[in-house]
Amino acid sequence: MQIEPQAFDRVLSSMCTEPHPVAREAAERFLATNPGDPGTYPTVATLEDEAIERLGEIVGLDDPAGYVASGGTEANVQAVRIARERATGPDPNVVVPESGHFSFQKAAELLDVELRIVPTNDHHRASLEAVRAAADDETALIVGVAGSTEYGRVDPIPELGVIAREVDAMLHVDAAWGGFVLPFTDYEWHFGHAPVDTMAIDPHKMGQAAIPSGGLVVRSSELLDELAVDTPYLESTSQATLTGTRSGAGVASAVAAMEELWPAGYRSQYVRSQNNAEWLADALEKRGYEVVEPTLPLVAADVPQSTFEALRAKGWRISRTAAGELRIVCMPHVTRAMLASFVGDLDRLEVRASVPVASDD
Amino acid sequence: MQIEPQAFDRVLSSMCTEPHPVAREAAERFLATNPGDPGTYPTVATLEDEAIERLGEIVGLDDPAGYVASGGTEANVQAVRIARERATGPDPNVVVPESGHFSFQKAAELLDVELRIVPTNDHHRASLEAVRAAADDETALIVGVAGSTEYGRVDPIPELGVIAREVDAMLHVDAAWGGFVLPFTDYEWHFGHAPVDTMAIDPHKMGQAAIPSGGLVVRSSELLDELAVDTPYLESTSQATLTGTRSGAGVASAVAAMEELWPAGYRSQYVRSQNNAEWLADALEKRGYEVVEPTLPLVAADVPQSTFEALRAKGWRISRTAAGELRIVCMPHVTRAMLASFVGDLDRLEVRASVPVASDD
Known part of the structure; x- marks a missing residue:
């Protein structure tokens, strides 16, 4: 069997993670x-x-x-x-x-x-x-x-x-x-x-x-x-x-x-995940998206459908709430670097999306 | 975690087996x-x-x-x-x-x-x-x-x-x-x-x-x-x-x-398992137990409760039908050598069990 499981480095939607x-x-x-x-x-x-x-x-x-x-x-x-x-x-x-x-x-x-x-x-x-x-x-x-x-x-x-x-x-x-x-x-x-x-x-x-x-x-x-x-x-x-x-x-x-x-390892993982969620929420808010405050390590934000699809096309495993918001779960495999890379892709998409708007000015 | 799973070398009751x-x-x-x-x-x-x-x-x-x-x-x-x-x-x-x-x-x-x-x-x-x-x-x-x-x-x-x-x-x-x-x-x-x-x-x-x-x-x-x-x-x-x-x-x-x-490996495993089941059925019949003919690789035999318990005490993982018969599933991990060892233990138990009877003669 030659097929390989995809890596976790773009998985932001799962509530499961790499086992310890x-x-x-x-x-x-x-x-x-x-x-x-x-x-x-x-x-x-x-x-x-x-x-x-x-x-x-x-x-x-x-x-x-x-x-x-x-x-x-x-x-x-x-x-x-x-x-x-x-x-x-x-x-x-x-x-x-x-x-x-x-x-x-x-x-x-x-x-x-x-x-x-x-x-x-x-x-x-x-x-x-x-x-x-x-x-x-x-x-x-x-x-x-x-x-x-x-x-x-x-x-x-x-x-x-x-x-x-x-x-x-x-x-x-x-x-x-x-x-x-x-x-x-x-x-x-x-x-x-x-x-x-x-x-x-x-x-x-x-x-x-x-x-x-x-x-x-x-x-x-x-x-x-x-x-x-x-x-x-x-x-x-x-x-x-x-x-x-x-x-x-x-x-x-x-x-x-x-x-x-239990308990120390889970505690430090919680702190890391929660910090990541807050960092991401902050990054998304700064870019003008409406964000649901992450009281636990899970971020939901109102990102346009086209942006969502473009991010998925770039290989990001992301999902939506029933209301249509982007939903990112800060599981243990989700690092700050992954989130920064994700936000970087989002920024690049926005620059491109804003080009036609700018030419209308 | 120091605990180890037991080996399969005495497991005769499971319908699962060691994965290939x-x-x-x-x-x-x-x-x-x-x-x-x-x-x-x-x-x-x-x-x-x-x-x-x-x-x-x-x-x-x-x-x-x-x-x-x-x-x-x-x-x-x-x-x-x-x-x-x-x-x-x-x-x-x-x-x-x-x-x-x-x-x-x-x-x-x-x-x-x-x-x-x-x-x-x-x-x-x-x-x-x-x-x-x-x-x-x-x-x-x-x-x-x-x-x-x-x-x-x-x-x-x-x-x-x-x-x-x-x-x-x-x-x-x-x-x-x-x-x-x-x-x-x-x-x-x-x-x-x-x-x-x-x-x-x-x-x-x-x-x-x-x-x-x-x-x-x-x-x-x-x-x-x-x-x-x-x-x-x-x-x-x-x-x-x-x-x-x-x-x-x-x-x-x-x-x-x-x-x-599929199919060759499963075919040869079936042949091996079926032969083992027939060998065991034969061995049990020769010892006077009533055996349900194994039309697939699974043997049931009428073994006394005390013998069953003694075999379990020796570490054999065996189980019973609802009617109380000993039930042995010839899964891929069950070898002829395991079955021979099992029958050997059965023989030793019977020798001991028959001693008091002999002394009554």
């Missing part, structure tokens, strides 16, 4: 193991327990339960599934801010629950009024986003917890991307800050583990029982995961990354 | 790519198209559609989901032989469809009478297993296709494990043999790719539309997979393995 060297090494060592079959692969099953313990420490939970999932989508689907199983009424609904990831749409279609998508406020955070208005007796789950996909925003998780308790719903926090940077901010986002029941937090995003390494963390192991299916031919007796065979590489690399980087 | 060296190399190269985001990672998206083309060749489908899934569970869940979406009545049901994998149970719970589990016959294959009796106007899907998890049996797929057409149901074939050995047998199991709509076939099982590399292959791309969810912030516009972020390692290693091994 220790994470890569662990992934390669455990490539041929399957935590979905713990009777056959006991070592990786032990590692998975360790992964959950370490995730618990990050998310403020003393006695965490959960598993290493394929990613945030699986964790979000499973959270909706747990809530559906616990719902008492016949038509459970899930209240999710419009900033919620599209995996909630996937979960709703899959699980046949009603999705009540409510607006965000001017700061791209869940509107508490809208959540309160949408929630009712049939609400099984309220979702808060801690680091949204499009703008990196954190919903008011404790306040969402209050509403959830009022209507006797569960509270899920989607920290798939944000979970490994939020510990170094002042946000209140985790199990220690609010009555959170379930959380998505992905080591393979800001946690610098190898794909596939997502995390579903739940307040108590009883919640996982809602997901359990009997496994007749395995030596383990039941399975709570959405998939069957799973990647031992993901599990091992999550443990290796957290062992290496 | 070319598959491992490709997995390591593509470890940091995400086919779930084809706009950002176009190279691996191209590779995924190639994987599906190659799978199509193996399963007798000229213009295949599908994707590289996390494994057989996801492919089975998605097949049930497609059928549910296509069903016209309010209470769709799925007819599956009792030899079907537990992922159909998972799918039914997840998707809230009725599962009609029907008995197998004396040869551990789906009873056509039972399937016909269970199928009705509300049947959305009939499942046939091509290489069952417990006994390696192949259901009569063409005949199941006739029943499916009679009740206007779809036909899914679970060849997750069997798909890479069946091409070298006389079985009729694939799209070219019967009106199959969807199939699970996993490169990471007998295909010798790295985990996670499952396959969902469908007769036409319209079937995938039933699964599509909009993806607002990705440059691609929709996503048909169950998970979101996916493993580029799995995709690349599937292509590398199939490029290297």
Whole structure:
């Protein structure tokens, strides 16, 4: 096979990144193991327990339960599934801010629950009024986003917890991307800050583990029982995961990354990424673009469609928000030099774009 | 991280195996790519198209559609989901032989469809009478297993296709494990043999790719539309997979393995595995155990519980069927020497077990 993966040196759109060297090494060592079959692969099953313990420490939970999932989508689907199983009424609904990831749409279609998508406020955070208005007796789950996909925003998780308790719903926090940077901010986002029941937090995003390494963390192991299916031919007796065979590489690399980087390594990465985001936001603002302030390391800016296309044609891997803004995620592989090169290309495009305008003067 | 994955030299229970060296190399190269985001990672998206083309060749489908899934569970869940979406009545049901994998149970719970589990016959294959009796106007899907998890049996797929057409149901074939050995047998199991709509076939099982590399292959791309969810912030516009972020390692290693091994390498592996299974079956029969004839490279034998436990205590990774039989899967990493060593341990256990009996004489 002669084909090569493209380098990361122009990837500005991904929420994944190059795994940390220790994470890569662990992934390669455990490539041929399957935590979905713990009777056959006991070592990786032990590692998975360790992964959950370490995730618990990050998310403020003393006695965490959960598993290493394929990613945030699986964790979000499973959270909706747990809530559906616990719902008492016949038509459970899930209240999710419009900033919620599209995996909630996937979960709703899959699980046949009603999705009540409510607006965000001017700061791209869940509107508490809208959540309160949408929630009712049939609400099984309220979702808060801690680091949204499009703008990196954190919903008011404790306040969402209050509403959830009022209507006797569960509270899920989607920290798939944000979970490994939020510990170094002042946000209140985790199990220690609010009555959170379930959380998505992905080591393979800001946690610098190898794909596939997502995390579903739940307040108590009883919640996982809602997901359990009997496994007749395995030596383990039941399975709570959405998939069957799973990647031992993901599990091992999550443990290796957290062992290496929590907390100091993640803290310095957060500082570096956040500084990069602020530098880029500043550079874009100086050039007259409207920029959404990066409260986490993610920059959105109102760049014309033609400019966006021209940048993509130059090989930059960039993407857009639903509203059409350029969206750049300052992942660990994104360096200041990359961003400077990107802004340089933007400047050159603008010079060319401005030529006909100048000749009209 | 000091912990090491155990070696494969005592693993007799897994349906996964050591990836082929070319598959491992490709997995390591593509470890940091995400086919779930084809706009950002176009190279691996191209590779995924190639994987599906190659799978199509193996399963007798000229213009295949599908994707590289996390494994057989996801492919089975998605097949049930497609059928549910296509069903016209309010209470769709799925007819599956009792030899079907537990992922159909998972799918039914997840998707809230009725599962009609029907008995197998004396040869551990789906009873056509039972399937016909269970199928009705509300049947959305009939499942046939091509290489069952417990006994390696192949259901009569063409005949199941006739029943499916009679009740206007779809036909899914679970060849997750069997798909890479069946091409070298006389079985009729694939799209070219019967009106199959969807199939699970996993490169990471007998295909010798790295985990996670499952396959969902469908007769036409319209079937995938039933699964599509909009993806607002990705440059691609929709996503048909169950998970979101996916493993580029799995995709690349599937292509590398199939490029290297199809068909000659897989053929010789099948011959080696089948010969091993027959050798083991023979050895167990000679020792007086009742053995289920291995029509594919999987041996089940009626070994006492205490013997089973003693063998596990010696480090053998073995598992049991639901009926309690010892179950050994002759995967590529399982050599004749391993099986001889296993039988040697069995003999030593029996000598010891027979001592007290002898002393009673």
